[in-house]
Structure formats: structure tokens, C-alpha cells
Amino acid sequence: MAGIIFCDATELYNMLNQCTRYSRLTEPIYLYLVDVRTKYHYDESHVITAKRAKMDVDGNYLMPQDVELECVKYCVVYDGHTKSFDTEGPALQYARLLEIVSRQPIRILNGGFEYFSACYPFFRTQKIFYMPQELDAFEPYPVEIFPAKLYMGDFKQACNKQVQKDLKIKAYLNLCNEKEIFFTEENNPLILHIPSSEDTNLFSLFPTVCDFLDKHLDKGALLVFSTLGISRCCTMVMAYLIHSQKLSLKDSWAHVQKCKATIRPHRDFVQELSKWEETVLKKKITDVSDPYY
Template sequence: MAGIIFCEATELYNLLNQRTKYSRLTEPIYLYLVDVRTKSEYDESHVITAKRARRDEDDNYLLPHDIELECVKYCVVYDGNTKSSDETGPAIEYAKLLEVVSRQPIRILNGGYEFFSACYPFYRTQVIFYMLQELDAFEPYPIEVLPAKLYLGDFKQASDKQIQKNLKFKAYLNLCQAKEINFSGEENISVLHIPSSEETDLLSHFPMVCNFLDEQLDKGTVLVFSTLGISRCSTIVMAYLIHSQKISLKDAWAHVQKCKATSRPLRDFVHQLSKWEQIVLKKKITDISDPYY
């Protein structure tokens, strides 16, 4: 048995928004999301892609029959409001059933549906069955790096008015070379545009960027984005974490990778981050000769 762990709302949000070429939700054994609330509660609304836990005629939970649970990478269970401090609850009961057959830890959503839907109301739905075409068409949202504060994304997401409305962005840090966003009709939006490419010396911009993010994060949510949302924006976010959290490059890298698995600064940017680590922390901590970096 791989055990049971609690996951935060931001972790489930990020799991729902992982992508390679397409959303990872199209992968059959990527995420199995289970709702153990009553049928009426589930029918009224649930988290997108969630399936309702099966019960027998005596109201006992049954193992899912529509998936090979031992092969699933992430299995997340939620009820109404079970918290990590609770010792009992429907989600905990069902997780204990699932952990017997799973090779990966069973995750219980901390705070349950009530907390998650309050944080991300746009991910509530009444849709029960998802066709593959629907999942193919699913457009992931920017990744959440600091809960309800700092997000990491691409140009397409930054240009999406619905995303801007739902995540209530108050500021943007644009790292695209020449692309700018039209904010016509929008008020009180702050934008810092640093035209950049693979050859840009981002290190020289780190102090200004960190000052901008410090100021804007005190006011609301901020999106850092580059063209594809893979290299430059993740470099900037790591630099900010080193600055604001006073953590090593290694720890900043691990956090961003956990949030967005496809984050991958170019090698030259890694060297710049290493220099930044020495400037901020007054010493070199991370060995970037490790091929992992």
C-alpha cells in the first residue's frame, strides 16, 4: 500500500491544468478524481472530470470498475469539507479502500469540494460524462505558483479574457519578444513588458522584476508569461522565489517543477539563476553541474 496523503486545493488545480501538446486530462491513467458526496450534491455540481464513487445496495463503497487503479498516477478523493486535521470522514473512508490496490499515494482534497469550489468556482460543472473530444478541447488555465497570487502561463492564456476575469489578474509580466496584450476597456491593470529571447540576459532584469512582483502581489494576482510558458517565465518565477522566499535555486526549481512539470529553463538561464542565488543568498548552494538542471 502506498498510503494516504492530503493535497491542497492549489495542487488539484495544477493537476487539472497540466499539459504537453494537449491537456494531460486526455491521458486515461493520468488523473482519477472521485467525488464521494451524495448523488444529489454531485448532480448539483462537482469538480470537472470528477466521477462519483460507487456504492452497493447496503451503501458500502465499491472499488471503481472503469479504470485500472494500480496504474493511475494521481488519484484524488474529495467529499464536502474533510480537512487534514480530521480523523474520519467519507473521503478518508473511501481513500482507505482505494489505497489497498493503488501503487501511488491516494490524495484527499484538503477542505473538500466546498473549499475548492470557493477558490475555483469556474471549475464547477454538472457534466457527468466527458467525451475524448471534450477533453481534447479543454484549455488549461495558467499554473498557480503561489496560491491565489502568482501564476505562470503562456501568451494564449494571457490573452484570454475569460481567464483574466476568472483569476482576476491585476498585473502581467510579459516576457514575449514582440507580442503585447490589448487591455482595452480594462482599468487598473499593470504591465511590465521585457522583450526577451533565448539570448536575453535575464539576470540584469531580476532586480527590477522582483521589485515589480513585490509591489503588484501586494495588490492582487499576477501572471508571468512567455510565448510558450516553458523557459523564460519559469526562469523569472524561480528568480522571484529565490528573492522572496530566500530559498536556494534547487528548492525554487523543485517547487516550480511540482507546479508545472514541463517547466524547463534553458541552460544559459540556469547559469543566470545560479549567479542570482549567490547574489541573494550570499553563497552558492545549488550545484548546476548536475544534469538535472
């Protein structure tokens, strides 16, 4: 058995927003999300794509029959409000049942539905069944680097008015060639635009970017975005983590990759991050000759 662990609301939010060409929610063995609250509360509102746990006539939880649980990458269970220090609860009871067959750790949502829905009310729904084409059409939100503060995404997400409204974005770091993005009429966010170019030396821009993020993260949520959201934006976010959290490049990479699995910084950018790590931390920690980078 792989065990039971707790996951935070941010982790589940990022799981829901992973994508390649399409949202990863279209993959049947990517995420199995289970609601163990009462039918009344489930029908009233639940997290998108969540299924309700079934019970027999005696009130015992039943093993799900609609999923190959041993093959699922992420299995997340939530009840109303279980927290990591709670010793018992329906989420933990159901997780113990799933743990028997799962090859991956069963995750319990820390804070349960109440906390998650308070953080991400736009991910609540009453919808129970999803057709494959509906999941194909699902548009992921930017991933969350710092809860309710720092987000990372692509140009399309930056232009999405609903994303701006739901995440309460107040400032943008634009790393695309395109300068114009669209905003809701009531908002006039701040923008730092660094055009994309093969000749751009990102290392020389790291101090400017870090200063911009330092100044504006205390004033509201900020979105860092590039054209595809997999290279320039994650390079800048890693540079900021090295600066603000004093993390090594390796640890910064691990944090950003945990938030967005498909990051692919250009090789030249990795070299510039290595130089930045040595500049900020006064020593070279990460071996970027490793093929992992």
C-alpha cells in the first residue's frame, strides 16, 4: 500500500488545471476526485468532476467500480472540512478503503470542500456527468505558484476576462511579443512587458522582474505569462523564487514543476538561471549539466 497523505487546496487547484493539448481531465486515469459528503450536500454543490462515494445499506463505503483505481495517478478524497490534524472523519475512512488497491498515495484534501470552495468558488458545480467533449472544451486556469498571489500561464489565459475576474488579477508580467491583452472595463491592471526575442538576455532582466514582483505581489494577485506558458514564464518565476525564497535552482525547478508538469525552459534560460543562482546565493548549488534540466 502506498499510504495516505494530505494535499492542500492549491495542489488540487493545480491538478485540475494541468493540460497538454487538451485538459488532463480528459484522461480517465489522471485524476479520480471523490466527495464523501452526504447526497444532499453533494447535490447542492461539489468540486468540478468530483464523484460521490457510494455506501451499502449498512452505511459502509463501497469500492468504486467505475475506475481502474490501481492505475490512477492522483486519487483525491474530500469531505466537508477535515484538516490534517483531525484523527478521524469520513474522508480518512474512505481513503483507507481506496488505499488497499491503489499504487499511488491516496490524498485527502486539507480543509475539505468548505475551504477549497472558499478559495476557488468558480470551481464549484452541481453538474454530475461530463461528456468527453465537455472535458475537451474545459479551459484550464493559470497554475498557482503562491496561493492567491502569484500565477503562471499562457497568452490565451491572460486574455481571458473570466480568469482575470475569478483570480482577481491586479498586475501582469507579459513575456510575449504581443503587447495588448484584454481587460474588464472596471479594472486597469499594471503591466510590465518584456517582448519575446531570441536575442533577449533574460539574466540582465531578472533584477527588474524581481523588483516588479516584490512591489506588486503585496497589492494583489499577479500573473506571469508567456506565449505557450512553458518556457519564458517559468524561467522568470524560478528566478523570482531564487530571489525571494532563497531557493536553489533545483528546488525552484521542483516547486514550479509541481505546479505545472509540462514546463520546458530553453537550455539557454537554464544557464542564465544557474548564473542567477550563483549571483543571489553566492555559490553554485545546482549542476545544470544533468539531463533533467
